Amino acid sequence: MSKLRRRAVLAAMASGLAGGTFLTTTGSPAPRPRGGRAVPGDVPVPAPAPEPAPAPTPAVTEAKRRGLPGHGWKLTDPGIRASSDKRLDITGYASSTSVNLGERLEFHVSMAARGRYQIDIFRMGHYGAEEAGWLGASPVLDGVRQTVPSPRAGSGSITCEWPSVWALTVPRDWMSGNYLGVLTTEDGWRSYVPFVVRDDERRAELCVVAPTTTYQAYNLWPKDMRKGKSLYYGYALKATTEGATPTRQLDYTVRAVEVSFDRPYANAGRPSNIDLDWTFGAWAEESGYDVVYATSQDLHEGRIDPSRYAALVFAGHDEYWSREMRQRATDAVAAGTSLVFLSANNVYWHVRLPEVGDGRTGRLLTCYKGRSDEGGELGERTGLWRSAPGPEDPEQRLLGVQFNGILARPVPLVVQGADHWFWAGTEVQEGDRIEGVVGAEADGVSPDVAHSHGTQTLLAASPYTTTSGVERTQHTSLIEAPSGAIIFAAGSLIWSRFLGAEGDDRIRRATGNLLDRVLARRRAPLT
Incomplete structure (x- = not known):
């Protein structure tokens, strides 16, 4: 049994994951009230009984809502290599920049060659040195190479029409946050699919807005010295010195005027300056x-x-x-x-x-x-x-x-x-x-x-x-x-x-x- 398959079996046993139905591990059964300043890492405390006291609402555990602190998401993990747009080892995008609790999010993935991979779901936040909480994983999936479209004439936009490979239905007891779908191949190539989980029904003290339009404006996918375009640059043939053989270089004059969210983020899928949002x-x-x-x-x-x-x-x-x-x-x-x-x-x-x-x-x-x-x-x-x-x-x-x-x-x-x-x-x-x-x-x-x-x-x-x-x-x-x-x-x-x-x-x-x-x-x- 492969390492990926073993992980999938264990994840399914612990998480109740089957196909596109996604459930997370429950962790400790200690209850945590919804809302308020619940600080990760605190010892969970029972929610106060409501007054008057009807039949109690089933408690939601902090571990289930936030995910279990865990490794396996970083590009610097042992044995991991970051995907490159020149090879397109593994790359993907989500069907939406955000998804509300209870809604469905689809993943669209391409690999350089046929192989197997898995999508782990992490929530970024206060998890100590791990920096992220693991919520579970997809089944092991069979990867194939998808077509990289050419820029559209006039606008320069690059829009992928890759099929959905897996769908996540976000459990209603998850916490809103910055999330990552972490794509990892059986031989250690890795890239990211970032998305946000909303909680539209809940009042909170602060609503943090991720600058997804700016992420996409700077996205040069595919960063392959050929097709890639952003709102800043494209690639054009230019000679560095008189008489030299022209090579493809970044050029502002051939930038796109429209960019599509139906494509991955460049290289390993980490948008420009996303660390600012994660750190806050x-x-x-x-x-x-x-x-x-x-x-x-x-x-x-x-x-x-x-x-x-x-x-x-x-x-x-x-x-x-x-x-x-x-x-x-x-x-x-x-x-x-x-x-x-x-x-x-x-x-x-x-x-x-x-x-x-x-x-x-x-x-x-x-x-x-x-x-x-x-x-x-x-x-x-x-x-x-x-x-x-x-x-x-x-x-x-x-x-x-x-x-x-x-x-x-x-x-x-x-x-x-x-x-x-x-x-x-x-x-x-x-x-x-x-x-x-x-x-x-x-x-x-x-x-x-x-x-x-x-x-x-x-x-x-x-x-x-x-x-x-x-x-x-x-x-x-x-x-x-x-x-x-x-x-x-x-x-x-x-x-x-x-x-x-x-x-x-x-x-x-x-x-x-x-x-x-x-x-x-x-x-x-x-x-």
Whole structure:
């Protein structure tokens, strides 16, 4: 019996998994109440009896809801090799960026050659050194090579039409979170299929929105020096020196203007900067915040009801926004729900998410940037939010700051407003420098653009030099709106990394102060 088959049998015995019906191991029978600040790793405690006390509801164990801490997901595991787009060892995508409890998610997978593989399901979060909780596995599956389509003429989009190989029906007692389908072949090749599990019916303190539109905008799959395209680059034949034989190189002029979610993420399937979202999720759960998760498409489609949460949190690089996304965020502030942006270069490109040919939504992302956008009606043409041919509605009106440069190298965050409640307990003084916090990309206040909300406080003013040698200043901004909402913009793309184990206690404390103030202003009742 192969190792994969043995694992499948054991998983089926422990988890009740058969075909597309997916059940997880139950672990310890100790009950845990739904909602509240249930911190992973705590000793589970019984839920208090309701008053008056009807027949008790069956308890949901923490282990069953969260998954059992376990290894077997990392690309650095012994005997594991990361899949490459040049070989397409094993690669796949999911039928949706998110799935609600009780809903079905399909996996579409291709292998370089016939062979066997398995899909393990992990939840990313606060699981100590393991960083993820294992929920179970598919049966052992037979892999075949699927066709890699050519870019579509005109748009450059690459849309796969691979058959579904396995379907996951998400149990209703799982926890919302960032999840991974981990594809591993019998001979050790591995790649990822990321997705989010929602819990649309439950109120929570915070709703964390994964920037899936930005993930896809940067996705160059297949990164094979031939077909791959993103909203940034394609491959073109170019000669490096006069008379040299042309070779295929990345070229901005042959980029796509539409990209499809019906394709894998490049190489081993890990989207650009997804670690920002994973790090925040682990820190928030460790800190005891009650969190649910969603994606850009959920905000766009209206599946997020901001009134259920004290804040919408955008922990990662969230650059590509549709008009629907921005309007719903603006409406949320007016109704008293806070917005917390823990990165930079947010709400930068205006995009559309049109229907695809079979009527599905959220599977195609359109952004022409500087090119002619004849398909876009007036006001819906894609481009920079702040200028034509986009809507000419600068992102600073929503955020209080806006993108102002790519850093040549990380620089210290220079503290401003040290007596503000945001910095309480950090022991920082005015002008203190927190090393390395401002990195990759930065935001700052543009003096000729007003924001649309209440009183603004700048909590950092950090000089830096752009990659082109221009001197700029980064700002961390906090706006207190008349509705009671807070709009926070960290102004550094890598802020969330400083919440992790190798981060900085001052950033962790300040971010906690922010979220605690948000909750104190408008704490959502829990069910």
